[in-house]
Amino acid sequence: MDYRFQTASSVVGGSHSIRRLNELMAALHSPSHVLILTQPSMIRLGHIDTMTRQLDTMRIAWHVHDRVMREPTLDSIYDICDEYSGHSFDALIGMGGGSVLDATKLLATLLVERIPPARLLQSGAVCRRGLPMALIPTTSGTGSEVTPNAIVTLPEEELKVGIISPFFYPDIAILDPVLTLDLPQSITAATGMDAFTHALESYISNKANPISDMFALEAIRLISSSLLPAYHHARSLEDRERVLLGSAYAGMALSAAGTAAVHALAYPLGGSFNVPHGVANSMLLTHVMNFNLDAIEDRLIPVAAAMGYHERGGDTQSPAAWVLEQITHWTKEMEIPQSLTPFGAKPADLERLTAAAAKVTRLLNNNPKPLHTSDIAAIYNKLMPLT
Numbered sequence: 001m002d003y004r005f006q007t008a009s010s011v012v013g014g015s016h017s018i019r020r021l022n023e024l025m026a027a028l029h030s031p032s033h034v035l036i037l038t039q040p041s042m043i044r045l046g047h048i049d050t051m052t053r054q055l056d057t058m059r060i061a062w063h064v065h066d067r068v069m070r071e072p073t074l075d076s077i078y079d080i081c082d083e084y085s086g087h088s089f090d091a092l093i094g095m096g097g098g099s100v101l102d103a104t105k106l107l108a109t110l111l112v113e114r115i116p117p118a119r120l121l122q123s124g125a126v127c128r129r130g131l132p133m134a135l136i137p138t139t140s141g142t143g144s145e146v147t148p149n150a151i152v153t154l155p156e157e158e159l160k161v162g163i164i165s166p167f168f169y170p171d172i173a174i175l176d177p178v179l180t181l182d183l184p185q186s187i188t189a190a191t192g193m194d195a196f197t198h199a200l201e202s203y204i205s206n207k208a209n210p211i212s213d214m215f216a217l218e219a220i221r222l223i224s225s226s227l228l229p230a231y232h233h234a235r236s237l238e239d240r241e242r243v244l245l246g247s248a249y250a251g252m253a254l255s256a257a258g259t260a261a262v263h264a265l266a267y268p269l270g271g272s273f274n275v276p277h278g279v280a281n282s283m284l285l286t287h288v289m290n291f292n293l294d295a296i297e298d299r300l301i302p303v304a305a306a307m308g309y310h311e312r313g314g315d316t317q318s319p320a321a322w323v324l325e326q327i328t329h330w331t332k333e334m335e336i337p338q339s340l341t342p343f344g345a346k347p348a349d350l351e352r353l354t355a356a357a358a359k360v361t362r363l364l365n366n367n368p369k370p371l372h373t374s375d376i377a378a379i380y381n382k383l384m385p386l387t
């Protein structure tokens, strides 16, 4: 079996690790002018202040851009690039959810070389390192801080696409669970299910390998034991830390093995109906796994064990049935929408969604069972209860 594994050059973790700015600046090759990309919540919560006060002490100039769009469009990334193209930044820090981290990866490249949008979307377009970058996740999460992927929305195509480059691994990833203590319940739920989906899809991927398996199973163990506690007790630092670490491990697993049909079918839901990425995955997860079931039953035995099948009295059911029941229980408990109706989708949209998902061959090819268009349509149909 062939496999390769790569991750962020350096990973630093632990409570208040964003205060270890000396280490951060060394990893960024001691910059003199830093652009910080973030979202307004990080300013409101005082986390950006914690960074900039230290930068002042170190006499490093900085600028904060807090208008990174949620699930950014490609155009919005070029707008930021145009805004700063005349500046002399020599490093970037992205502090936020996956939206900010992905935007930071793209800007690190585009501020050095303004690759035209049509070319950027072709594979292999990013073929040299951009500005040094630090990625600091504040959701748990996409795992983007350790992956080579940057996902953008293409509204005109009603789709999301992944731009992938080994140059998108950051110089340093910082896992500070304190940043996640104020995550609202709905975002804890959706981003936690995204992380769990990364782990599960990597584990059943056609490209699964010994390295991705190790990270995937540990991610499943950490997330399945601490996601509901973190949802119910937002300020439980121990649970927040486990889910954050789990999401990074899940990112490492997906870097090595790729996600599969759940993510492929989720992209058109984000692109057409703005369904948040984690909600889209969570809606699709059990339906796609049920479709895959005969091909993955054996793989779900270690997954069930990592989720506590024996300790938690699952043995009255098969491991596969118990895993799917647990996932259904989590989504109900965390009140994650399980239908497209509240997002405005109608049965008439089915054909268009199906055609869009069928194009995501990069991920569909990783799925353990091939999906024909009729299979994709049947899965989407389950999210439209009126048909």
Ligand SMILES: NC(=O)c1ccc[n+]([C@@H]2O[C@H](COP(=O)([O-])OP(=O)(O)OC[C@H]3O[C@@H](n4cnc5c(N)ncnc54)[C@H](O)[C@@H]3O)[C@@H](O)[C@H]2O)c1
Binding pocket: 039, 040, 041, 070, 071, 072, 096, 097, 098, 099, 100, 102, 138, 139, 140, 141, 142, 143, 144, 147, 148, 149, 150, 151, 152, 160, 179, 180, 181, 182, 183, 184, 187, 191, 194, 277, 278
């Ligand atoms: N690069 C990858 O490997 C990868 C993997 C999966 C998903 N993604 C992409 O990442 C994006 C989604 O990222 P996300 O799910 O992290 O959400 P997000 O970045 O869109 O953030 C969601 C919301 O949470 C808020 N928020 C973030 N951190 C907070 C905190 N600590 N406290 C309070 N509010 C906070 C943000 O301001 C935003 O309003 C999508 O575009 C998705 O496609 C990328």
Ligand SMILES: [Fe+2]
Binding pocket: 142, 194, 198, 263, 277, 281
């Ligand atoms: Fe994801």
